[in-house]
Amino acid sequence: VLLTQMGWGDLGAFGEPSKETPHLDQMASEGMLFLDFYTANPLCSPSRAALLTGRLPVRNGFYTTNAHARNAYTPQDIVGGIPDSELLLPELLKKAGYTNKIIGKWHLGHRPQFHPLKHGFDEWFGSPNCHFGPFDNRALPNIPLYRDWEMIGRYYEDFKIDLKTGEANLTQIYLQEALDFISKQQASQQPFFLYWAIDATHAPVYASKQFLGTSQRGLYGDAVREIDDSIGKILKHLQKLGISENTFVFFTSDNGAALISAPKQGGSNGPFLCGKQTTFEGGMREPAIAWWPGHIPAGGVSHQLGNVMDLFTTSLSLAGLQPPSDRQIDGIDLLPAILQGKLIDRPIFYYRGNEMMAVRVGLYKAHYWTWSNSWEEYSKGIDFCPGQNISRVTTHTQEEHTTLPLLFHLGRDPGEKYPLSFTSEEYQRVMERISVVVQQHKATMVPGEPQLNVCDKAVM
Amino acid sequence: VLLTQMGWGDLGAFGEPSKETPHLDQMASEGMLFLDFYTANPLCSPSRAALLTGRLPVRNGFYTTNAHARNAYTPQDIVGGIPDSELLLPELLKKAGYTNKIIGKWHLGHRPQFHPLKHGFDEWFGSPNCHFGPFDNRALPNIPLYRDWEMIGRYYEDFKIDLKTGEANLTQIYLQEALDFISKQQASQQPFFLYWAIDATHAPVYASKQFLGTSQRGLYGDAVREIDDSIGKILKHLQKLGISENTFVFFTSDNGAALISAPKQGGSNGPFLCGKQTTFEGGMREPAIAWWPGHIPAGGVSHQLGNVMDLFTTSLSLAGLQPPSDRQIDGIDLLPAILQGKLIDRPIFYYRGNEMMAVRVGLYKAHYWTWSNSWEEYSKGIDFCPGQNISRVTTHTQEEHTTLPLLFHLGRDPGEKYPLSFTSEEYQRVMERISVVVQQHKATMVPGEPQLNVCDKAVM
Numbered sequence: 001v002l003l004t005q006m007g008w009g010d011l012g013a014f015g016e017p018s019k020e021t022p023h024l025d026q027m028a029s030e031g032m033l034f035l036d037f038y039t040a041n042p043l044c045s046p047s048r049a050a051l052l053t054g055r056l057p058v059r060n061g062f063y064t065t066n067a068h069a070r071n072a073y074t075p076q077d078i079v080g081g082i083p084d085s086e087l088l089l090p091e092l093l094k095k096a097g098y099t100n101k102i103i104g105k106w107h108l109g110h111r112p113q114f115h116p117l118k119h120g121f122d123e124w125f126g127s128p129n130c131h132f133g134p135f136d137n138r139a140l141p142n143i144p145l146y147r148d149w150e151m152i153g154r155y156y157e158d159f160k161i162d163l164k165t166g167e168a169n170l171t172q173i174y175l176q177e178a179l180d181f182i183s184k185q186q187a188s189q190q191p192f193f194l195y196w197a198i199d200a201t202h203a204p205v206y207a208s209k210q211f212l213g214t215s216q217r218g219l220y221g222d223a224v225r226e227i228d229d230s231i232g233k234i235l236k237h238l239q240k241l242g243i244s245e246n247t248f249v250f251f252t253s254d255n256g257a258a259l260i261s262a263p264k265q266g267g268s269n270g271p272f273l274c275g276k277q278t279t280f281e282g283g284m285r286e287p288a289i290a291w292w293p294g295h296i297p298a299g300g301v302s303h304q305l306g307n308v309m310d311l312f313t314t315s316l317s318l319a320g321l322q323p324p325s326d327r328q329i330d331g332i333d334l335l336p337a338i339l340q341g342k343l344i345d346r347p348i349f350y351y352r353g354n355e356m357m358a359v360r361v362g363l364y365k366a367h368y369w370t371w372s373n374s375w376e377e378y379s380k381g382i383d384f385c386p387g388q389n390i391s392r393v394t395t396h397t398q399e400e401h402t403t404l405p406l407l408f409h410l411g412r413d414p415g416e417k418y419p420l421s422f423t424s425e426e427y428q429r430v431m432e433r434i435s436v437v438v439q440q441h442k443a444t445m446v447p448g449e450p451q452l453n454v455c456d457k458a459v460m
Numbered sequence: 461v462l463l464t465q466m467g468w469g470d471l472g473a474f475g476e477p478s479k480e481t482p483h484l485d486q487m488a489s490e491g492m493l494f495l496d497f498y499t500a501n502p503l504c505s506p507s508r509a510a511l512l513t514g515r516l517p518v519r520n521g522f523y524t525t526n527a528h529a530r531n532a533y534t535p536q537d538i539v540g541g542i543p544d545s546e547l548l549l550p551e552l553l554k555k556a557g558y559t560n561k562i563i564g565k566w567h568l569g570h571r572p573q574f575h576p577l578k579h580g581f582d583e584w585f586g587s588p589n590c591h592f593g594p595f596d597n598r599a600l601p602n603i604p605l606y607r608d609w610e611m612i613g614r615y616y617e618d619f620k621i622d623l624k625t626g627e628a629n630l631t632q633i634y635l636q637e638a639l640d641f642i643s644k645q646q647a648s649q650q651p652f653f654l655y656w657a658i659d660a661t662h663a664p665v666y667a668s669k670q671f672l673g674t675s676q677r678g679l680y681g682d683a684v685r686e687i688d689d690s691i692g693k694i695l696k697h698l699q700k701l702g703i704s705e706n707t708f709v710f711f712t713s714d715n716g717a718a719l720i721s722a723p724k725q726g727g728s729n730g731p732f733l734c735g736k737q738t739t740f741e742g743g744m745r746e747p748a749i750a751w752w753p754g755h756i757p758a759g760g761v762s763h764q765l766g767n768v769m770d771l772f773t774t775s776l777s778l779a780g781l782q783p784p785s786d787r788q789i790d791g792i793d794l795l796p797a798i799l800q801g802k803l804i805d806r807p808i809f810y811y812r813g814n815e816m817m818a819v820r821v822g823l824y825k826a827h828y829w830t831w832s833n834s835w836e837e838y839s840k841g842i843d844f845c846p847g848q849n850i851s852r853v854t855t856h857t858q859e860e861h862t863t864l865p866l867l868f869h870l871g872r873d874p875g876e877k878y879p880l881s882f883t884s885e886e887y888q889r890v891m892e893r894i895s896v897v898v899q900q901h902k903a904t905m906v907p908g909e910p911q912l913n914v915c916d917k918a919v920m
Contacts, residue, residue: 012761015475015730017468017495017874019761035477216763216823216871263873268731270475273847301472301479303676363676387733387877389849411676413723414477417847 001250001311002234003051003104003197004227005044007257008285009270010201016268018216020225023232024289027251031291032300032338038307038348038360039255040330042276042283044130045073045107045452047254047308048197052088052108052119054312054323054331058354060086061448062108069355069371069398071277072452074107076129076140076460080451081109082119087324089312090120093193096319099123099185103177104197105130109451111459117148121195124148125177130202131155131170134163141460161206166219168206174198175230179237186241193315196234200227203258205265220265235291245294248318250311252288256281259386273416274385274394278372279350279357280416281365283384290338297341304337305348305360314338328444347437354447361437364430365416366405368438371398390417407431461710461771462694463511463564463657464687465504467717469730470661471747476728478676480685483692487711488749492760492798497748498767498808498820499715500790502737504590505533505567505912507714507768508657512548512568512579514772514783514791518814520546521908522568529815529831529858531737532912534567536589536600536920540911541569542579547784549772550580553653556779559583559645563637564657565590569911571919577608581655584608585637590662591615591630594623601920621666626679628666634658635690639697646701653775656694660687663718665725680725695751705754708778710771712748716741719846733876734845734854738832739810739817740876741825743844750798757801764797765808765820774798788904807897814907821897824890825876826865828898831858850877867891 012019013028040050046057053060061083064072074081082088090100101123102116110128117124125147133142134156142154153159161168178196185192200206200223207222211229215221231251238244257267259275259282269275269282276283288306290296309331313323317333330349336342350358358367372378372385375396385394392399393406393416406419407427420427472479473488500510506517513520521543524532534541542548550560561583562576570588577584585607593602594616602614613619621628638656645652660666660683667682671689675681691711698704717727719735719742729735729742736743748766750756769791773783777793790809796802810818818827832838832845835856845854852859853866853876867880867887880887 009475009731015469017731018763018871019493019495033479035479218869218872221871263869263878268874270731271469271477271728303478387850387875388847390847409678409723411478411681412678414728415847418723 001051001195002231003048003195004253005199005202005255005258006224006253006287007267007269007275007282008272008287009268010224010257011287014287015270018221020215020217020221021228023228023235024251027231027235027291028289030293030298031289031296032302034288034290034302034304034306036303036305037252037286037288038284038305039253039286040307040309041071041351042255042278043071043073044105044254046071048107049082050330051254051308051311052090053086054089054309054329055086055327056309056330056349056351058351058445058447059328059330061451063351063353063450064452065354065450066453067353069352069357069369071352074109074129074452075455076110076143077455077457078109078452079111079454079456079459081111081114083449083451084113088119089315090193092120092316092321092324093319094120094122096191096321098191098193098319100193100195101181102126102195102197103174103181105199106197115149123181126174126197127155130199131161131204139457161204163204165212166204166206166222167209167212169208170206171198171200171223171226171230172208175233178234182234182237182241186243191319198227201267203261203265205261218264220267224267239293245292247292249291250288251291252308253286254308256283256285260382260384262386271414273388273390274372277384279352280385281410281414284350290334296338300341302337302341304334304343305346306334306337307331307348310334328446347441349441354450356438356441359434359438359441360410361434363409363411364434365408365410366431366434367393367408368402368405369398369400370395370406372396392419405431405434461511461655462691463508463655464713465659465662465715465718466684466713466747467727467729467735467742468732468745468747469728470684470717474747475730478681480675480677480681481688483688483695484711484749487691487695487751490753490758491749491751491756492762494748494750494762494764494766496763496765497712497746498744498765499713499746500767500769501531501811502715502739502743503531503533504565504714506531508567509542510790511714511768511771512550513546514549514769514789515546515787516769516790516809516811518811518905518907519788519790521911523811523813523910524912525814525910526913527813529812529817529829531812534569534589534912535915536570536603537915537917538569538912539571539914539916539919541571541574543909543911544573548579549775550653552580552776552781552784553779554580554582556651556781558651558653558779560653560655561641562586562655562657563634563641565659566657575609583641586634586657587615590659591621591664599917621664623664625672626664626666626682627669627672629668630666631658631660631683631686631690632668635693638694642694642697642701646703651779658687661727663721663725665721678724680727684727699753705752707752709751710748711751712768713746714768716743716745720842720844722846731874733848733850734832737844739812740845741870741874744810750794756798760801762797762801764794764803765806766794766797767791767808770794788906807901809901814910816898816901819894819898819901820870821894823869823871824894825868825870826891826894827853828862828865829858829860830855830866832856852879865891865894
């Protein structure tokens with residue numbers, strides 16, 4: 001699994017006008033492009049927890065109840081993290097003999113009990129958190145990097161990021177880690193799960209020297225080019241080692257492009273509304289490509305509604321394992337969609353915190369709540385929908401539409417600009433169908449213990 | 461030349477999320493995709509006049525001086541049309557032995573002296589105007605269709621368009637006309653210029669019965685699918701007849717998608733700002749594909765700044781002809797860009813009426829005037845930028861920026877959301893360069909006699 005923070009519109013294959021992702025575009029032309037693929041949350045930590053557990057954040061605990069419909073993640077002073085009761089993908093794969101490695105950002109808690117090697121991973125190279133900073137080194141230390149159990153340095157101090165030039169060679173380090181791990185596994189003929197979760201496109205954006213200034217898109221584009229180049233090298237390495245036909249590769253993103261960082265450090269969500277942090281399409285619809293030469297028909301395109309949680313179930317399926325039966329799993333097995341072109345009927349739920357903001361069923365999306373961000377944030381220049389303003393939709397107060405949800409047809413209106421008329425026959429017919437889906441979902445929903453409620457500087 | 465009214469974002473190859481244009485996408489994968497291709501005007505008539513003359517509308521007369529920066533076109537009661545003094549592409553190609561046919565919308569005037577067969581075309585099947593209507597048949601007759609000199613019927617009366625269902629088989633008729641013409645030319649071994657200017661995606665949007673309801677995108681998508689299918693059939697026909705390697709084919713659009721007709725009858729301009737009628741990227745940046753098997757490298761992508769006016773000069777070049785030397789020609793020969801991958805330095809000018817609103821030089825675009833539409837129109841619900849609102853940019857009054865143009869970097873900011881700071885070094889440096897380009901342009905500009913100033917019902 002290759003995971004970044006890129007927007008749907010950041011790849012040439014998805015219509016980025018500079019078309020600077022030749023390797024990802026080639027990956028798509030050799031594999032399958034998913035046009036309707038989603039994350040489970042418009043923010044990093046919950047999205048990654050969902051990917052590794054196959055469960056919505058509201059079930060696995062990666063949310064807060066401190067306020068209604070609030071996004072939450074794992075800052076340095078967070079007390080919580082991934083509960084032991086959660087079964088992570090590497091824990092299960094280990095039983096089938098897989099060696100599991102995470103390279104890059106973990107984001108599921110930084111206290112010792114949440115360490116990736118306590119949750120199924122055999123190896124780790126990366127950080128528990130994003131490369132924010134630099135901080136002072138007393139109240140707020142710089143984010144550490146680990147090799148397995150050992151803390152080997154800190155961002156900015158030992159792993160340089162030049163905030164003026166944007167230069168950092170971290171993606172190259174992460175690439176080399178991936179190539180080495182793959183070589184080692186191939187040499188020992190051991191099956192492996194590699195979770196390559198790099199963060200060059202997350203602000204503060206960086207790229208290696210040889211990529212700086214190479215993009216039409218500025219520093220963000222330089223970072224995209226380096227990631228694209230690295231993914232090309234990983235795929236080529238698999239082919240060179242002769243294991244590409246035994247290796248299922250999936251590329252996607254943990255949330256939409258952070259438009260708040262635009263134009264210098266933000267990406268593109270193509271024709272979609274708003275970005276990261278929001279439950280509009282720009283916040284949660286992700287670029288996605290499956291690649292498995294000899295198995296996936298080259299140049300395939302799928303309209304299967306997919307979700308990062310499906311990578312949990314699909315990976316288990318590839319390993320010949322069943323998902324756990326003692327808990328609700330939200331991810332589905334995508335293999336029938338990928339290998340046989342089937343379309344599996346399933347809804348997509350858009351959450352903030354423990355509130356279901358919206359749901360997609362087929363081509364229709366119903367908003368039960370709308371919120372971009374608060375007036376308070378907005379007045380400070382924090383804008384998740386820059387240049388976009390849709391009455392009753394991009395609201396700066398939490399607007400409830402639970403009695404009459406705002407309904408959009410994402411085929412005719414991918415930008416969520418034109419709510420269907422409440423009095424139309426189409427609205428009535430579709431909402432009847434969607435209401436059943438939502439009722440079923442809510443009736444069986446048992447929220448997990450919220451993990452992201454408490455921060456305490458003492459845990460840093 | 462295959463000309464439609466589609467937006468940059470309407471093709472799968474350009475990131476339309478439903479990805480429903482397999483034949484155009486294949487045309488791109490066999491040919492060359494232009495990512496930075498423009499029309500000469502954000503409205504139909506001037507754009508088409510520019511394509512056929514290789515000259516900006518302000519030179520060839522396709523503009524009005526009735527008001528400042530007004531778009532104008534050729535309604536039924538227009539007195540003017542393409543002047544005899546203009547040399548049209550078919551007039552010149554005729555000298556090299558080409559047979560010239562226009563299928564579809566002419567739009568360069570409907571009085572007898574403006575008839576396409578008076579301006580170099582040998583054959584015509586189509587209409588002088590768009591398929592507006594139906595009108596009453598006294599003050600406002602329905603738009604006529606012609607076969608060559610003969611008026612053979614009228615839209616809605618003899619050529620049905622069902623406004624309720626959107627059904628009309630016109631694209632099939634236009635397709636058959638194209639296939640027949642190509643067969644005839646191949647049989648007689650005569651070189652030909654075919655100008656296939658269909659209008660199914662122009663409101664009122666229509667599609668044939670077999671395409672109705674086949675798109676995720678509604679009726680507009682049905683029309684796109686039918687055009688896509690037709691273009692696939694035209695290319696296949698060329699291949700079947702064995703003349704594809706002798707036939708240069710270019711697909712593009714006369715203006716951006718008409719967002720005012722969205723969501724039911726409007727298309728997509730992808731990540732770009734606003735649509736038809738405006739001089740923002742959404743109004744003038746067009747999808748474009750060149751196809752010429754055996755000559756154009758398959759799967760090519762070009763960042764050459766192109767313009768519909770270049771089709772004039774490029775077509776002449778293909779025919780071994782020189783452009784006229786007695787007048788200013790704005791179109792350039794794209795063959796070095798297409799065949800050798802060269803990048804030719806040239807600006808793009810964005811006009812409304814006789815006002816240069818903006819100019820693009822390299823990746824920079826400077827707005828000297830901004831205007832979306834008037835408050836009067838806007839208050840009636842006419843909106844060329846639905847859901848988009850960028851302070852000082854999408855203005856409802858004509859805003860002059862001639863002393864301090866608004867400057868955008870289209871690589872970092874394709875959506876024209878973030879004007880560069882006037883005080884930045886980048887602004888100063890770039891504007892110096894752009895000012896020279898603009899000065900040169902204005903110094904040599906000799907506007908033509910405006911043709912679109914006078915309407916008179918007597919000429920209908």
